[in-house]
Amino acid sequence: MSPSHDAAGSPRPASVRDREAALEARLRALAADLDDGPAPGFRAATRARLVAMAAVRPPAPAPPRGLRARLRPGRGARRSRLTAAVAGAVLAVTATGALVALSTGAGPGDALYGLKRGTEQTQLALAGDERGPTLLQLATTRLQELDGLADGGAPAPLVRDTLATMDAQTTEGAALVSTEALGARDAAPLTALADWARQQRSGLADLRAALPGDTGGAATGSIDLVGRIGARAERLRTALSCAGGPATSGRDELGPVPAPCAAPGTPEPSAPGAPATVPADPAGETPPAAPTPDPVPAAPSSGGGSGGATGSAPAPGAPTPPVGTPAPTTPAPDGGPVPPLPVPGGSGTSPSPSSTPPPVLDTPLSTCLLPPLLC
Template identity: 40%
Template sequence: MVGKGITPLRRHRQREHFARAVDAHPGSAPVDDEELADELAVVALLRKAAVTTGPDDEARARMRARVLGAAATPPATKLDLPKQERRTGARGRLAVALAAALCLVFSLAGMSLLLSRDALPGDPLYGVKRTAESASLGLTFDERSKGYKRLEFAAARVTELETLVERYPEPEGGPLGGYLTALTDFDADAAAGSRVLTALGSNSDQRALEDLGDWAASHATRLTGLRGLLPGTAADRAGTSLDLVERIAERASALRDRMNCLTVTSGQVDQLGPVPAADGCQERPAEPGTSTSATPTAPGSTAVVEPTTSRDAPGTTSEPGSESPGTATPSATPGPTTTTTGPLLPLPTLTLPSLPLPGLGG
């Protein structure tokens, strides 16, 4: 029915003609309408199949009632649910949101810590680096470990200064604020570490004083080499830090020299820790219970033997000055001694009568 070269207007007219033919001839096409005979025949077959195979009137009524009833019932909303179910759903969504927020915070914190390891004074992440150091110090509970960790932080500040000097070879081209921040933090950590280790060293922990002195000597050398490479203001501030390190070394040496004295400290504490005593060194007395060396005996002398008490056989005598062959003469030693003089009396002999037992002989 549709051929080539048909205009839209002609196609529209054909559709209207077919629609009127279907409405005018519900059965079959008329004889004079041969152009739409095939199409009208198909329409007639479809209408006949709908009548014979479709649902009956009763089924159509049930279907219609069901559709209308479903349309009349409004859908369930959140307000129609029980309160307990609504609360449970809200709590579940809140828990999921909190878990997602915590995961996001932890991931961001972990990334910040990784990126802040190489941060220098003046960088945006330098504060995160210092916060992580404070957190690690708070998780350290041993006083000795805290002192060494403070010295470790102070050494890190010197390393940061060396990195800044390498990054900015010109003294006036570097960040002055970064230099001053590193030096200030160095002084704070070095003084705190000195207070802890000198307090331990004054209580007979000489190893802590030795470590503190070695650390101060090595970092005095590092600061001396850096001082000439810093800007003018930072170089003057580095002189203050160098003076602090030298005083720490002197304090450790003074306390170590008085370890054998009766009084090690004066009882006062300053920025660096306990202050050494200024009076003369009075050596500590020997502790009781210490072993002393035995005095050697002269050749040919008799060894000292503790006397032993033995019961002689009846009838034997022990006179003063008499010795048995092969025995050593006991020397006078502190403590009570037992000496037997005169003849020993024999013990009396007791004779028991025999008793006859029943069934046995006498």
């Protein structure tokens, strides 16, 4: 197709051809300018535009001042100290746990033995109601340590100290177990205590020959102590089975002391000062009280004197005249007898023993038997 014809092949007008030629020439001129860089004017305008946009950017925040400036770095410092403290605590707990694990196999005289005993004290403090069995378990640990001392030829003072510690733990543990068993009326702890004492005594007996010679007496005392604890546990089991409840008679270093069971029907002892109980008759009747003897009436007495006589009661300890005996008479100044005074309201005779004697009249007797004018 030629420039003078269109797409359909028809000839174009001259004016159209001129316009297309002018447009083509313009496009070629623009293409020559695009192959080079931007024009200097365009560069200057664009740079001025970017500088103006940067000038309107918001300013940066002002740095903190005063108290805020002081607190900001302190917060980070505290955080750092807290992190260091937590890390140190974790390391300390880990190291302590490793030392405790290593001290479980330490024996008397070792460097970690003090840490082991301290761990045992903490275990006792947290035992609560299980303090008694825990003490007996620690006494068994002391026996195992004695076995190690015998094999290693330890000095005698160290062996004696270990035996003393074992005896103290054994005594306290046995007393606690016995007391709790009687309080709960449960024979199972006493059975376990008797079995433990039997095993502990057997272990000590086997170990005594291997201990140093001058510690044999202390080892024998420990064996006797464990034997007494086993016997006490057996007796407490019997006392626990009494019909009237656990029969005990006080306490000692090993705990409650057992007592024989009371016989059926035996009355309990009354408190001091309480009235005695009279046993009932087999037939169901109460025996009569013993008869009380009747009081012996006091005989009237008379006395003489210049001013009169006054009756007085017999002195304490003086013999009492029998009933029916006439009262003695007091001689008058002229030698005549003075008759006894009659009893008012009576027949002049002594009252019968079964009746209450009347009161004795204390009447003064005159010593003048003549007329009043001569006296």
